[in-house]
Structures are given as structure tokens and as C-alpha cells.
Amino acid sequence: MPSAQDPFYVVKDEIQESIDKVQSSFHQWERISSDPGERAQQTKELLASCESIEWQVDELDKAIAVAARDPSWYGIDHAELEKRRRWTSTARMQVGNVKKVVGAGKEQTGTASASGMRRELMRLPNALETEESNLYSAHQENDDFISSESDRQLLLIRQQDEELDELxxxxxxxxxxxxxIHEELLAQDKIIDNLGMEMDSTSNRLDFVQKKVAVVMKKASAKGQIMMILFLVALFIILFVLVFLT
Incomplete structure (x- = not known):
């Protein structure tokens, strides 16, 4: 968006300041009539200043032409480009008229033509002021748009902050x-460890009993072995019930 920091407006202000100085010098040049030497010196300075301003306006026109190739890249629109072209055209006309009057003064001493050209020059500031007013209005509209866009961005940021808080x-x-869940898993792991320890203890006890039974069976008769087997089966069932069903 065009703004006061836009390079165009920075250069424009410098050129306008130079134009104002040229106009002031031109008014002084008109009042010089008795000293040909001073008039010639000021004529030379005015012509040099006009040529310098014309060169600056030409460079500004080139910059506008570059921006016109892709206005969106530079953040401007076609209406803004047209306003800038009108301003450079008005500035070139204003400087050109001063240059014509001063150039004519080198060859003519009469004041009729100079007065006529001066009247033409006096019309240009009004057009320039109108252009300045239009540019100011455009700037004001741009400022309003920027303000509304800033408010919208602040609203979006506030909504994003609320969503982040909920997240x-x-x-x-x-x-x-x-x-x-982690604490529950730790508790379950502890229970499993305790069950494993109990299983190991029971397994050791069974091994011990089996060894004792083997020793007894070697010493007992066949009938005694059968009784012992039945006893061991019953004991195993009892132990199984105690371990797994209680």
C-alpha cells in the first residue's frame, strides 16, 4: 500500500521542494531589470535547475513505468499509478513553462510575453494543489484500510490465543x-512380579516333595507306591486349588 514511506513520495517531496525554489527564484528573476549581469547569472542558474528537475522527473517516470509492469508486486493499484503519472506530468509542465519564460527572456526584453507565461504558471499551482488533495484523500483511505486490517489481524491473533489456551x-x-495409566501399569507390574515369586516358591516346594516321594517310593512296596501316588495326586490337586483358585 502507498504510504508516506513510499520511495515515490520521498522523491516527490524532494522534487516539489526544488520546484518551489525554482518558482521563488523565477519571481526574483522577473524583478531584475536594471542589472543585466545579475539577470544573466540568475537566468543560467534557473535553466540549470529546470534541467535538473526535468531529469529527476524523467527518472521518476521510469520508476513508475517499472511499477506498472506488476503493480501488485509493489503494493499499488492502477488508480495510484495514474495519480503518479498525472503528478509527474503537472510537475514537468510547471518546470517547462518556467524554462520557456526564462529562455525567452534571454532573447527578448519585453515584459508582455513574460507576463503571459507567468499567468500560465499561476494556474498550475491550483492544479497541483488539487492533485495534492486527491493524493491526501487516497492516503487517508489507505490509512483507514490499514487501521481496519490491523483490527482484523488483532482479532485473529486473539482467537488464535484462545484456541492455543484450549489446546x-x-x-x-x-x-x-x-x-x-503409568502408575496403574507400575502397580500391575508389581503384582505380576509378586505372582512370579510365589510361583517360583511353589515350584521349589514341589521339586522338594517330588524328591522326597521318589525316595519313599524306592523304599515302599507296590501297594505302598500306589497309595503314595494317590496321596501325591490328591496333594497336587489341593495345592493347585490353593495356588490358582484362591
Whole structure:
């Protein structure tokens, strides 16, 4: 968007300041009539200043032509480009008229033609002021647009902050659930470890009993072995019930 920091307006202000100085010098040049030497010197300076301003306006026109190839890249629109072209045209006409009057003064001493050209020059500031007013209105509209766009951006940022707060609260809740699951898994792991220890202890006891039974069976008769087997089966069933069903 065009703004006071736009390079065009920076250069424009410098050129306008130079035009104002040229006009002031031109008014002084008109009042010089008795000293041909001073008039010739000021004529030379005025012509040099006009040529310098014309060169600056030409460079500004070139910059406008470059921006016109892709206005969106430079953040401007076609209406703004047209306003800038009108301003450079008005500035070139204003400087050109001063240059014509001063150039004519080198060859003519009469004041009729100079007065006529001066009247033409006096009309240009009004057109320039109108252009300045239009540019100011455009700047004001741009400022309003920037203000509304800033408000919209602030609203979006506020909404994003609220969404981030809700997301943060959800993450905290999920973290609490994860911690609870972790503690439950630790408790289950401890229970499994205790069950494993009990199984190992029971297995050791069974091994001990089996060894004792083997020793007894070697010493007992066939009938005694059968009774012992039945006893061991009953004992195994009892132990199984105690270990796995209680």
C-alpha cells in the first residue's frame, strides 16, 4: 500500500521542494531589470535547475513505468499509478513553462510575453494543489484500510490465543491421564512380579516333595507306591486349588 514511506513520495517531496525554489527564484528573476549581469547569472542558474528537475522527473517516470509492469508486486493499484503519472506530468509542465519564460527572456526584453507565461504558471499551482488533495484523500483511505486490517489481524491473533489456551488445557488433561495409566501399569507390574515369586516358591516346594516321594517310593512296596501316588495326586490337586483358585 502507498504510504508516506513510499520511495515515490520521498522523491516527490524532494522534487516539489526544488520546484518551489525554482518558482521563488523565477519571481526574483522577473524583478531584475536594471542589472543585466545579475539577470544573466540568475537566468543560467534557473535553466540549470529546470534541467535538473526535468531529469529527476524523467527518472521518476521510469520508476513508475517499472511499477506498472506488476503493480501488485509493489503494493499499488492502477488508480495510484495514474495519480503518479498525472503528478509527474503537472510537475514537468510547471518546470517547462518556467524554462520557456526564462529562455525567452534571454532573447527578448519585453515584459508582455513574460507576463503571459507567468499567468500560465499561476494556474498550475491550483492544479497541483488539487492533485495534492486527491493524493491526501487516497492516503487517508489507505490509512483507514490499514487501521481496519490491523483490527482484523488483532482479532485473529486473539482467537488464535484462545484456541492455543484450549489446546494447552487439553494437553494437560491428556498428560494427567497418561500419568494415571503409568502408575496403574507400575502397580500391575508389581503384582505380576509378586505372582512370579510365589510361583517360583511353589515350584521349589514341589521339586522338594517330588524328591522326597521318589525316595519313599524306592523304599515302599507296590501297594505302598500306589497309595503314595494317590496321596501325591490328591496333594497336587489341593495345592493347585490353593495356588490358582484362591
Amino acid at each position: 494447552s488445557a487439553s494437553v494437560v488433561r491428556i498428560g494427567g491421564v497418561g500419568l494415571t
